[in-house]
Amino acid sequence: xxxxxxxxxxxxxxxxxxxxxxxxxxxxxxxxxxxxxxxxxxxxxxxxxxxxxxxxxxxxxxxxxxxxxxxxxxxxxxxxxxxxxxxxxxxxxxxxxxxxxxxxxxxxxxxxxxxxxxxxxxxxxxxxxxxxxxxxxxxxxxxxxxxxxxxxxxxxxxxxxxxxxxxxxxxxxxxxxxxxxxxxxxxxxxxxxxxxxxxxxxxxxxxxxxxxxxxxxxxxxxxxxxxxxxxxxxxxxxxxxxxxxxxxxxxxxxxxxxxxxxxxxxxxxxxxxxxxxxxxxxxxxxxxxxxxxxxxxxxxxxxxxxxxxxxxxxxxxxxxxxxxxxxxxxxxxxxxxxxxxxxxxxxxxxxxxxxxxxxxxxxxxxxxxxxxxxxxxxxxxxxxxxxxxxxxxxxxxxxxxxxxxxxxxxx
Amino acid sequence: xxxxxxxxxxxxxxxxxxxxxxxxxxxxxxxxxxxxxxxxxxxxxxxxxxxxxxxxxxxxxxxxxxxxxxxxxxxxxxxxxxxxxxxxxxxxxxxxxxxxxxxxxxxxxxxxxxxxxxxxxxxxxxxxxxxxxxxxxxxxxxxxxxxxxxxxxxxxxxxxxxxxxxxxxxxxxxxxxxxxxxxxxxxxxxxxxxxxxxxxxxxxxxxxxxxxxxxxxxxxxxxxxxxxxxxxxxxxxxxxxxxxxxxxxxxxxxxxxxxxxxxxxxxxxxxxxxxxxxxxxxxxxxxxxxxxxxxxxxxxxxxxxxxxxxxxxxxxxxxxxxxxxxxxxxxxxxxxxxxxxxxxxxxxxxxxxxxxxxxxxxxxxxxxxxxxxxxxxxxxxxxxxxxxxxxxxxxxxxxxxxxxxxxxxxxxxxxxxxxxxxxxxxxxxxxxxxx
Numbered sequence: 001x002x003x004x005x006x007x008x009x010x011x012x013x014x015x016x017x018x019x020x021x022x023x024x025x026x027x028x029x030x031x032x033x034x035x036x037x038x039x040x041x042x043x044x045x046x047x048x049x050x051x052x053x054x055x056x057x058x059x060x061x062x063x064x065x066x067x068x069x070x071x072x073x074x075x076x077x078x079x080x081x082x083x084x085x086x087x088x089x090x091x092x093x094x095x096x097x098x099x100x101x102x103x104x105x106x107x108x109x110x111x112x113x114x115x116x117x118x119x120x121x122x123x124x125x126x127x128x129x130x131x132x133x134x135x136x137x138x139x140x141x142x143x144x145x146x147x148x149x150x151x152x153x154x155x156x157x158x159x160x161x162x163x164x165x166x167x168x169x170x171x172x173x174x175x176x177x178x179x180x181x182x183x184x185x186x187x188x189x190x191x192x193x194x195x196x197x198x199x200x201x202x203x204x205x206x207x208x209x210x211x212x213x214x215x216x217x218x219x220x221x222x223x224x225x226x227x228x229x230x231x232x233x234x235x236x237x238x239x240x241x242x243x244x245x246x247x248x249x250x251x252x253x254x255x256x257x258x259x260x261x262x263x264x265x266x267x268x269x270x271x272x273x274x275x276x277x278x279x280x281x282x283x284x285x286x287x288x289x290x291x292x293x294x295x296x297x298x299x300x301x302x303x304x305x306x307x308x309x310x311x312x313x314x315x316x317x318x319x320x321x322x323x324x325x326x327x328x329x330x331x332x333x334x335x336x337x338x339x340x341x342x343x344x345x346x347x348x349x350x351x352x353x354x355x356x357x358x359x360x361x362x363x364x365x366x367x368x369x370x371x372x373x374x375x376x377x378x379x380x381x382x383x384x385x386x387x388x389x390x391x392x393x394x395x396x397x398x399x400x401x402x403x404x405x406x407x408x409x410x411x
Numbered sequence: 412x413x414x415x416x417x418x419x420x421x422x423x424x425x426x427x428x429x430x431x432x433x434x435x436x437x438x439x440x441x442x443x444x445x446x447x448x449x450x451x452x453x454x455x456x457x458x459x460x461x462x463x464x465x466x467x468x469x470x471x472x473x474x475x476x477x478x479x480x481x482x483x484x485x486x487x488x489x490x491x492x493x494x495x496x497x498x499x500x501x502x503x504x505x506x507x508x509x510x511x512x513x514x515x516x517x518x519x520x521x522x523x524x525x526x527x528x529x530x531x532x533x534x535x536x537x538x539x540x541x542x543x544x545x546x547x548x549x550x551x552x553x554x555x556x557x558x559x560x561x562x563x564x565x566x567x568x569x570x571x572x573x574x575x576x577x578x579x580x581x582x583x584x585x586x587x588x589x590x591x592x593x594x595x596x597x598x599x600x601x602x603x604x605x606x607x608x609x610x611x612x613x614x615x616x617x618x619x620x621x622x623x624x625x626x627x628x629x630x631x632x633x634x635x636x637x638x639x640x641x642x643x644x645x646x647x648x649x650x651x652x653x654x655x656x657x658x659x660x661x662x663x664x665x666x667x668x669x670x671x672x673x674x675x676x677x678x679x680x681x682x683x684x685x686x687x688x689x690x691x692x693x694x695x696x697x698x699x700x701x702x703x704x705x706x707x708x709x710x711x712x713x714x715x716x717x718x719x720x721x722x723x724x725x726x727x728x729x730x731x732x733x734x735x736x737x738x739x740x741x742x743x744x745x746x747x748x749x750x751x752x753x754x755x756x757x758x759x760x761x762x763x764x765x766x767x768x769x770x771x772x773x774x775x776x777x778x779x780x781x782x783x784x785x786x787x788x789x790x791x792x793x794x795x796x797x798x799x800x801x802x803x804x805x806x807x808x809x810x811x812x813x814x815x816x817x818x819x820x821x822x823x824x825x826x827x828x829x830x831x832x833x834x835x836x837x838x839x840x841x842x843x844x845x846x
Binding site for chain 2: 013014017021022023024025027028029030031032035036073074183186187191192193194195196198199202204205206207380
């Protein structure tokens with residue numbers, strides 16, 4: 001990237017929490033993310049110059065809009081801070097990061113705070129599933145459909161099956177790996193949940209089919225959560241480093257980004273890509289864009305990936321779209337253990353959306369925060385040894401808005 | 412790292428047996444569930460499946476009966492996990508049988524919630540004693556990850572450290588080591604508070620004290636609702652044991668309230684006796700549920716709706732602050748509110764801090780504040796004592812402890828104002844303060 005954007009850290013709430021049971025307003029989640037981020041980085045609230053909130057549907061889940069204003073409410077020193085809220089379905093957190101980094105690149109501000117947030121356990125799963133349907137073309141793809149998104153991502157699996165063949169065993173393995181990784185992450189939603197490949201392969205009262213080939217074990221869960229992230233210009237990062245007596249080059253950067261949006265309706269996307277080697281070519285292009293901007297030749301230039309596994313099929317898609325295998329051969333990476341912690345290219349050491357959790361508007365921010373933790377050696381028990389660069393893929397809708405970041409160090 | 416492949420669970424049809432067995436099976440062990448009959452053990456497997464929300468967890472579990480299988484399966488086990496009823500004589504009978512057949516290096520553990528580990532080991536072989544310890548999981552084990560490891564004086568110290576690592580790394584627990592004292596650490600501290608609140612219910616009524624010492628004070632569930640959930644019989648067993656076998660500064664607070672003893676005699680055990688009830692009783696009429704609260708003076712139940720608790724301004728102010736995540740300000744209101752109700756609540760909550768941190772020391776139940784913090788946070792879902800110290804302030808809490816005539820714990824006397832005592836970086840402390 002032409003203008004360096006430094007990542008100074010942030011904070012993630014415990015994705016296992018149920019904030020409705022705690023009788024908390026969504027601003028409480030934002031406040032914890034802000035206060036936690038300030039404590040983790042040692043940044044003072046008055047130093048922040050601009051704020052961006054990523055959120056999908058607080059109007060539906062929490063009967064509350066105008067979340068940029070709530071960001072200001074989290075600390076008296078933030079009064080007057082310019083803020084905005086960004087929405088791009090499950091990619092909302094990434095869009096907030098893009099907006100914040102664009103402001104820094106433009107020279108408007110030097111220190112930005114991003115907060116991704118979603119409170120989802122306010123309604124029953126069926127109603128929540130209907131709300132999520134607004135991330136698709138609601139009238140055509142979701143209205144009157146019970147759990148539309150499992151069905152849409154089931155269709156993604158069907159498309160793979162049609163073009164290349166797809167075995168449920170590989171999806172089951174993806175699920176088991178994410179759950180297993182989540183057990184190492186003390187902030188992951190499913191850290192004490194049970195999951196094995198055998199269970200993921202079974203279909204019974206404990207693992208019912210939600211839509212098409214998608215069963216409960218293939219799905220990310222309904223999650224409450226928020227994550228904060230601090231981004232800085234070179235000037236602000238240099239001051240930050242000086243204050244802590246560390247060298248500027250020890251601070252990681254957003255090395256590259258990619259952002260592409262496909263037509264919203266899934267059938268349009270599939271029709272558009274029928275002669276393309278990639279099922280979701282815009283997602284592939286976002287990855288290529290990010291690698292190019294980061295000066296990374298291909299996926300083997302990063303040491304790990306945090307990807308969008310809202311369902312096992314989306315991670316299956318990400319494997320070949322990132323270039324771990326040739327198109328349609330994601331199963332090879334699954335079978336060979338490439339994607340596991342300790343493998344050649346660990347995917348979702350945090351547990352990903354399936355294991356760590358998927359508070360929709362927070363996911364993109366959480367991914368970049370996890371990438372920051374990895375490249376600074378702060379990921380604890382899910383640390384990938386020797387991680388210098390990490391890639392993140394965050395997807396809104398049925399492969400509609402794709403956002404990619406490469407986080408780490410040059411060279 | 413010790414390697415556990417084969418586990419035998421004694422008492423596998425009970426909640427703790429089945430739940431602990433589920434934890435071991437989920438961790439990849441081959442587990443044998445034993446009960447009075449194989450059919451009873453199979454009931455435990457069904458419980459484990461429901462806890463795991465998976466039928467497949469049973470793939471690693473086989474069943475048997477004490478009479479037909481105990482000797483054979485214990486001879487092959489790496490870990491023999493006892494989850495029988497809280498009856499020392501009964502446990503000792505089984506340990507005698509186990510001792511005769513177990514391999515010298517196998518581990519024997521009890522899930523007892525507070526009986527003497529040393530007494531259980533008495534009379535056993537040297538290798539049994541060396542390899543015997545308490546592994547106290549909390550109910551329900553698939554949800555509550557806090558776990559106590561309790562050695563007796565003869566336990567191999569290497570086994571203690573290895574057990575903590577095993578429980579944390581393989582079975583996803585948050586494990587602490589505590590001494591072999593009545594009720595160990597979590598229940599000793601937790602039931603002191605619960606019993607104190609139960610005694611207050613006699614004067615103030617259950618609904619009022621559950622409101623006053625409610626979730627806003629740093630707990631997932633109100634105290635008396637917790638006792639109803641645990642069961643009055645279990646509550647009595649724990650507090651009677653502590654009362655009979657300890658003489659600490661809160662001895663009187665472990666005395667089982669007389670009205671509870673009387674009602675237990677009439678079959679009131681809490682939620683497990685829904686027709687009789689406990690502090691509360693829920694009466695279902697079709698889809699409608701009506702809540703009744705006990706009047707301890709008469710033993711009768713009164714409809715809660717007809718006798719609502721009058722909101723107390725400082726409690727409502729704190730709840731409103733918690734609701735928007737302003738926990739520090741909220742607990743400052745708690746620390747400074749005036750009136751008899753505020754004093755009553757503070758006496759209990761700061762009494763909890765004082766009592767918990769007084770259990771830390773060389774001759775006490777745990778060695779470091781972190782241990783009591785983790786077990787209260789992850790075993791009880793209560794704000795760890797040092798979280799309350801941090802949020803209220805060292806100087807303020809010392810002052811309050813003095814005001815209420817509570818003993819000042821050494822670790823609190825030595826604490827430096829402004830320096831956080833709670834240092835678990837992956838724990839969101841906000842989770843402990845419900846509105």
